[in-house]
Amino acid sequence: MNSVFSIIKSHILIFGVVIASIVLAIIFFIQKNNDSSVSENSNNIALSSGQSDSDIHQPATFAVDANGNKITQDINTTTNIENIDNVVAPEDGSTIQTEATETVSNNSFQTVEDGYFHDSLFIGNSRTVGLSLYGSMPEETTFYATVGMNIYDLLTSTAQVPPEEGPEKSFTSVISEKQYGKIYIMLGINDLGTGTSESFAEYYKTIIDTIHQAQPNAIIYIQSIINISAERDAQGDAISNSNINEKNALLEQLANNDYIYYLNVNEVLIDSNGFLNADYTSDGVHLGGGSLSLWEDYLYSHAIVK
Amino acid sequence: MVFSSIDFIFRFLPLFLIGYYIAPKNYKNLILLIGSLIFYAWGDGWYLLILLLSVFVNFIFGKLIEGHGQQNQTQKTRLTFLWVIVAFNFALLVLFKYTGFLVENLNVLLKLFNVQLPAANMHLPLGISYFTFMTVSYQVDVYRREIHAANNIVTFGTYVTMFPKLISGPITEYGEIVNGLYFKKISLDNIENGLQTFILGLGAKTILADNMGTLWAGMSRYGYESISCPYAWLGAISYSFQLYFDFFGYSLMAIGIGRMLGFELPKNFDHPYASGSISEFWRRWHITLGKWFKKYIYFPLGGSRCSTIKIVRNTFLVWAFTGLWHGASWNFILWGIIFFGLIMLERFCIGKYLARTHVLKHVYVCFLIPLTWIVFAMRDIGDIGIYFSRLFPFRGSPDFVTTKDFWNALGNYWQLLVACVFFCLPVTEKIYNRFKDSIVIKVILLIIFVFSMIIVNTSTNNPFMYSRF
Numbered sequence: 001m002n003s004v005f006s007i008i009k010s011h012i013l014i015f016g017v018v019i020a021s022i023v024l025a026i027i028f029f030i031q032k033n034n035d036s037s038v039s040e041n042s043n044n045i046a047l048s049s050g051q052s053d054s055d056i057h058q059p060a061t062f063a064v065d066a067n068g069n070k071i072t073q074d075i076n077t078t079t080n081i082e083n084i085d086n087v088v089a090p091e092d093g094s095t096i097q098t099e100a101t102e103t104v105s106n107n108s109f110q111t112v113e114d115g116y117f118h119d120s121l122f123i124g125n126s127r128t129v130g131l132s133l134y135g136s137m138p139e140e141t142t143f144y145a146t147v148g149m150n151i152y153d154l155l156t157s158t159a160q161v162p163p164e165e166g167p168e169k170s171f172t173s174v175i176s177e178k179q180y181g182k183i184y185i186m187l188g189i190n191d192l193g194t195g196t197s198e199s200f201a202e203y204y205k206t207i208i209d210t211i212h213q214a215q216p217n218a219i220i221y222i223q224s225i226i227n228i229s230a231e232r233d234a235q236g237d238a239i240s241n242s243n244i245n246e247k248n249a250l251l252e253q254l255a256n257n258d259y260i261y262y263l264n265v266n267e268v269l270i271d272s273n274g275f276l277n278a279d280y281t282s283d284g285v286h287l288g289g290g291s292l293s294l295w296e297d298y299l300y301s302h303a304i305v306k
Numbered sequence: 307m308v309f310s311s312i313d314f315i316f317r318f319l320p321l322f323l324i325g326y327y328i329a330p331k332n333y334k335n336l337i338l339l340i341g342s343l344i345f346y347a348w349g350d351g352w353y354l355l356i357l358l359l360s361v362f363v364n365f366i367f368g369k370l371i372e373g374h375g376q377q378n379q380t381q382k383t384r385l386t387f388l389w390v391i392v393a394f395n396f397a398l399l400v401l402f403k404y405t406g407f408l409v410e411n412l413n414v415l416l417k418l419f420n421v422q423l424p425a426a427n428m429h430l431p432l433g434i435s436y437f438t439f440m441t442v443s444y445q446v447d448v449y450r451r452e453i454h455a456a457n458n459i460v461t462f463g464t465y466v467t468m469f470p471k472l473i474s475g476p477i478t479e480y481g482e483i484v485n486g487l488y489f490k491k492i493s494l495d496n497i498e499n500g501l502q503t504f505i506l507g508l509g510a511k512t513i514l515a516d517n518m519g520t521l522w523a524g525m526s527r528y529g530y531e532s533i534s535c536p537y538a539w540l541g542a543i544s545y546s547f548q549l550y551f552d553f554f555g556y557s558l559m560a561i562g563i564g565r566m567l568g569f570e571l572p573k574n575f576d577h578p579y580a581s582g583s584i585s586e587f588w589r590r591w592h593i594t595l596g597k598w599f600k601k602y603i604y605f606p607l608g609g610s611r612c613s614t615i616k617i618v619r620n621t622f623l624v625w626a627f628t629g630l631w632h633g634a635s636w637n638f639i640l641w642g643i644i645f646f647g648l649i650m651l652e653r654f655c656i657g658k659y660l661a662r663t664h665v666l667k668h669v670y671v672c673f674l675i676p677l678t679w680i681v682f683a684m685r686d687i688g689d690i691g692i693y694f695s696r697l698f699p700f701r702g703s704p705d706f707v708t709t710k711d712f713w714n715a716l717g718n719y720w721q722l723l724v725a726c727v728f729f730c731l732p733v734t735e736k737i738y739n740r741f742k743d744s745i746v747i748k749v750i751l752l753i754i755f756v757f758s759m760i761i762v763n764t765s766t767n768n769p770f771m772y773s774r775f
Contacts, residue, residue, distance in 0.1 A: 013751060024756065130527065289532025
């Protein structure tokens with residue numbers, strides 16, 4: 001008996017690792033089963049917070065659709081209603097769009113000064129982190145953003161506020177502890193491989209509703225998902241412009257032009273083929289520090305003043 | 307299948323170990339061979355056939371080079387066989403690893419004549435750079451009569467394919483593990499000891515290297531032109547740590563598994579960042595690769611016992627090939643040539659002065675090595691230029707650049723950076739070796755194991771992603 005004990009003692013790591021492995025394997029297995037029973041999305045891409053957004057790989061085929069690329073641009077830059085026929089969206093899309101175009105003219109975008117953003121909250125992923133790190137938004141602007149943020153994690157997430165700098169805060173506390181005048185959302189690039197565009201838009205709506213409940217007086221801006229460069233698009237995974245355009249078209253329909261507005265940031269960032277201008281990015285997904293002013297200027301000149 | 311994955315640690319390894327330990331002594335090599343082939347196929351599917359082809363052909367040539375009965379086999383035929391098999395092995399390597407690169411560069415030349423070859427996108431079979439070097443070393447050693455050829459194809463196949471070292475080394479000479487192939491010493495003590503080494507490697511990889519990788523990934527996200535000078539330096543340091551702990555960790559895991567199986571694989575790292583010169587760095591970094599180049603290229607060319615011109619030529623060839631071995635791309639060649647320059651500089655100029663200093667030589671190494679890794683890290687020569695303009699911003703910075711990025715990163719990573727420095731110091735290993743049999747160290751290792759597995763599990767979200775195979 002003593003000799004058995006001494007063998008165990010001098011080889012404690014073997015026994016420890018075996019036991020720990022069994023316990024961990026069981027826990028991981030249970031966890032995995034729970035995940036797949038709770039969420040339909042468990043088969044979709046995994047995205048660690050450490051990964052850069054461009055590391056996502058999801059085999060999916062979306063052909064580059066030049067027409068589709070043009071659409072997003074048309075809807076937002078023009079008052080010509082003929083173009084709306086091109087919208088790749090449910091049939092009732094065009095009626096919503098017509099209304100939208102009309103309301104925008106009543107409640108039109110104006111150019112504003114720094115002070116406008118003093119009570120603003122920016123919610124987003126690594127692209128917004130970049131804006132916070134390298135952009136020149138007024139210091140009073142609040143940013144809630146992390147690398148890899150996706151819509152499904154947002155409501156239960158925590159993030160450093162300001163990004164990569166301040167203390168860790170939960171999303172719930174950020175939207176409940178203070179009332180903001182404007183809330184800018186830029187999400188979606190990390191959701192391109194998850195679910196369908198419809199399920200994406202549906203959940204996006206849930207997020208907006210949640211925010212609106214907590215922030216009834218805030219104007220909520222849905223910023224279009226910024227397109228990607230031609231080079232990134234050519235990689236042929238789920239991160240494609242046609243996929244982004246499809247989602248943007250649905251996001252645009254979420255705007256009610258009462259307290260929800262759609263901002264087509266792409267207007268100032270894409271080239272004539274609808275790709276993110278290669279001069280503005282080095283990895284094809286994120287805006288470089290020197291190009292953020294384009295995005296900022298767009299926000300300054302597309303503000304709703306009530 | 308990487309060592310630091312749920313698949314490997316919770317599926318492959320336990321099943322394999324059970325099979326291996328219950329197998330009778332004479333069948334252990336066979337089990338190891340089969341296990342290794344499964345391991346390879348798991349990662350690279352049908353490219354397994356290339357590995358099998360290489361094993362088969364090399365086994366036959368090993369026998370031919372050794373010569374049956376020796377008298378009817380002249381030295382000349384043995385040498386011919388050696389050249390044929392070395393050519394075969396390198397042809398395979400060149401075909402799969404360098405065709406794309408060759409075609410790309412040929413096309414640049416052919417543009418002058420308006421002719422273009424189709425781009426060749428060859429898949430790089432896993433571990434081909436490593437197993438090619440091992441088979442070549444085997445043939446040369448048999449030729450030199452340093453070793454006997456393996457008695458049968460299972461023994462030889464086990465040597466080439468054994469999964470701990472198949473994919474990323476250590477590049478092991480046949481003579482170094484021949485004992486393990488014929489007489490394995492499997493004991494609980496060895497298993498315990500191997501497990502300790504394995505967990506150290508696992509921790510280095512998942513806790514240190516992967517986190518440093520996250521820090522490094524942040525550099526490129528918003529473009530290198532966006533980062534501040536101190537952040538660029540932090541990036542170079544983080545990449546240096548990532549690379550070291552990743553590869554060092556992997557090597558430790560390989561050595562640990564090897565020991566659990568009754569093999570003693572050679573050491574690959576010996577505190578490289580604590581070196582006092584660049585030449586010393588290369589005697590401590592990826593030791594088995596340096597040894598290979600020395601034994602099979604540098605010495606046969608005359609080594610250092612020849613005229614200065616020849617020394618320069620030999621060193622140049624070794625470093626050009628070392629660069630090229632790391633990848634088929636110009637930045638690796640540039641990187642190799644930089645080391646050639648530094649090593650020549652030390653040999654003929656500053657080496658003896660440097661050796662007399664105590665602090666300066668370490669400052670010198672710690673300053674230069676991260677810079678060389680930047681060249682190593684970036685395939686695009688233009689990116690290297692931009693990055694260096696951030697490291698040395700003599701022409702000023704764009705006005706959106708602030709050092710906020712540096713302070714944020716430092717705030718978030720300082721604990722890990724301190725840990726990385728600590729684990730680069732030789733004294734840390736001394737402390738560890740002194741207490742490694744104590745219960746305290748073992749409990750700490752167990753905690754590292756559990757912690758690493760939790761990281762591995764959450765970082766992929768879906769740990770059983772490959773269950774469909």
